[in-house]
Amino acid sequence: MNVLLFGATGMLGQGVLRECLLDGGVSQVVTIGRSPTGVSDPKLREIVHNNLWDYSAIQPQLRGFTACFFCLGVTSAGMNEPDYERVTYGIAVAAAQTLSHLNPEMTFVFVSGAGADSSERGRIMWARVKGKTENAILRLPFKSYVFRPGVVLPAHGERSRTTAYRVLYSATRPVLPLLKRVWPNHILTTEQFGRAMLRVAREGAPTRVLESRDINAIAS
Secondary structure, three states, rough: EEEEEEOOOOHHHHHHHHHHHHHHOOOOOEEEOOOOOOOOOEEEEEEEEOOOOOOOOHHHHHHHOEEEEEOOOOOOOOOOOHOOOOOOOOHHHHHHHHHHHHOOOEEEEOOOOOOOOOOOOOHHHHHHHHHHHHHHHHOOEEEEEEOOOOEEEEEOOOOOOHHHHHHHHHHOOOOOHHHHOOOOOOOHEEEEEEEHHHHHHHHHOOOOEEEEEHHHHHHH
């Protein structure tokens, strides 16, 4: 299986990259982003690409993939709706549209978030934009799934690029493993997340929108 990975430098993406590189059934992992991951592995190839809204310059390098894991995302804090939509919707849909044309047999997995609003009409800005993005991707003519994680714990030293999240993880680290035991269906690890993505790419899933409990069940 050849995997294309967006957002490999973020916390979730780091975890997914690790699981892909460890998986014996994955032949190649190609990352796309504005900066390199800093990871060295024989199976890994990196494409540094600055314009994430336009992939015309690198289209020949985007053919021949079995799966795409889209883990790229930003926090909505401090952003207005047009700017947040330009990044969240604009980048994801541009990538998905390009890949659905180049790899019509591909499985595309988009990382959204718990509470995303598929009606696109709710009061919460980020949830509307995430829901709009989900809907646009699910309409495209290839196999696509949406992961809606809630709390995800770093399992192997992965670090968020968002300062506020790093501070939160640091402050709550002593109790997070306990919460994971108490609410196993609502709290995931980056390892579970990566394993679930790979399994969905191989076997599909009973529903196209997967909440934390669904992701947990697939990873188990």
